[in-house]
Amino acid sequence: MADVPLLVISEYAASERRITPSWTIFQLKTKLEPVTGIPPSCQILSLKTSAGAEKIPLVAADEDAVRLSSFPLAPYAELHVIDTRPPTARPNFTDTSGVDKYVMPDEEYEKKTDSVLAWKKTEKLGRFDPTAPSREEARVAALKEEIAQRGVEVGKRCRVGGEDTRRGEVKYVGDVEEIPNGAGPWVGVHLDEPVGKNDGSISGKRYWGQPSELKHGVFVRPERVEIGDYPALDDLEDMEEI
Numbered sequence: 001m002a003d004v005p006l007l008v009i010s011e012y013a014a015s016e017r018r019i020t021p022s023w024t025i026f027q028l029k030t031k032l033e034p035v036t037g038i039p040p041s042c043q044i045l046s047l048k049t050s051a052g053a054e055k056i057p058l059v060a061a062d063e064d065a066v067r068l069s070s071f072p073l074a075p076y077a078e079l080h081v082i083d084t085r086p087p088t089a090r091p092n093f094t095d096t097s098g099v100d101k102y103v104m105p106d107e108e109y110e111k112k113t114d115s116v117l118a119w120k121k122t123e124k125l126g127r128f129d130p131t132a133p134s135r136e137e138a139r140v141a142a143l144k145e146e147i148a149q150r151g152v153e154v155g156k157r158c159r160v161g162g163e164d165t166r167r168g169e170v171k172y173v174g175d176v177e178e179i180p181n182g183a184g185p186w187v188g189v190h191l192d193e194p195v196g197k198n199d200g201s202i203s204g205k206r207y208w209g210q211p212s213e214l215k216h217g218v219f220v221r222p223e224r225v226e227i228g229d230y231p232a233l234d235d236l237e238d239m240e241e242i
Contacts, residue, residue, distance in 0.1 A: 004073040006047075010036035010081040012093045021073055025063035036081050037093055044082040049074040140184040147173060147222045152187055157230045160189055160220055167192050167230045168216070171200065171208040176219055178202040186219045192232045 003018040013036060019028065029040035036043075045058035049072055058079075060066035083090060112118060121128050152158075152173055160166040172188030179186065179202065188207050190200065196218040200209035209217070 005075055006073070006077055006079045008032065008035055008079045008081065010038065011083055011090075012037060016076075017079075019068060019073060019079070021067065021069035023068050025058055025060055025066055025068065027064075028058075028068060029063070032081055036083075037091065038081060038083045038085075042084045044084060046080045046082075047071055047073070048078040048080065050077070055080060136183060143184045143222060147185060147187070150222055150225065151227045152222055152225055153227075156227045158189060158225050158227050159230045160191070160218060160226075161224050162226065164230075164233070165193065166195060166218075167232060168218075170225070170227075171217075172219075176202060176207070178205055179219065185222070187222055187225045188217065188219050189225065191216045191218060 003020050005016055006019050008015055008017045015035065017035065023031070025045070026040065029043045029045070032038070032043065032045075033040055046055035047058055048055045056071060058068075058071060060070075109115060110117060120126050124130065126132070152170060154170050154173060156170045158168060158170055160168065168189045168191035170187060171190045172186075174185055176182055176186045176188075188200065189196075190209065194214040194216050196215045198215055198217040198219075199212040200207055200217040201211070202219070207217075
């Protein structure tokens with residue numbers, strides 16, 4: 001008999017495989033182990049010949065003697081493989097965290113002609129754009145101009161992001177090299193409440209204040225800072241009115 005194409009379905013995979021009817025049930029289970037990852041002794045097989053049809057168990061008292069030709073092997077029927085092992089004993093084939101991954105060296109990647117990097121070079125995009133430096137300079141200049149227009153200066157009271165709960169004092173205005181892709185001036189604000197991102201330092205470099213476990217500090221772009229008469233909120237004031 002000719003081979004029959006079946007759709008092998010297990011917990012982690014589904015693929016088409018050609019099955020030889022002269023195989024025994026045990027031979028089939030052995031060949032399914034590298035496909036499903038399930039040892040033959042832990043497999044329960046069933047055959048579903050068509051949509052809506054009931055599954056036909058592929059079992060026998062002597063699986064090493066009964067051949068698959070004894071069952072209705074319809075082309076493209078579903079061969080279901082159930083793993084009888086407890087979940088804790090099954091390998092997790094979807095977890096790739098422990099798999100070693102190949103990382104191409106930068107020197108080798110730069111030599112390739114069919115990469116994204118090569119396409120960017122050809123199209124003069126990103127850092128390969130000859131006009132990029134001038135655009136970056138214009139962006140930085142615009143940020144500095146906005147700082148001047150908003151009157152953002154060290155010592156001024158402000159609020160951040162339009163939120164009254166994020167009031168504080170400007171402690172720093174200038175570049176912050178420790179922020180990735182953060183070219184241009186930043187505004188460092190010491191918030192009245194410890195709802196910031198840091199204590200006035202980033203990556204070990206201190207911009208103001210002393211080391212503290214409380215996070216009063218935040219670095220933001222000038223458009224998020226509103227300079228004005230924003231005194232510290234007094235939580236006790238509301239309590240006195242009760």
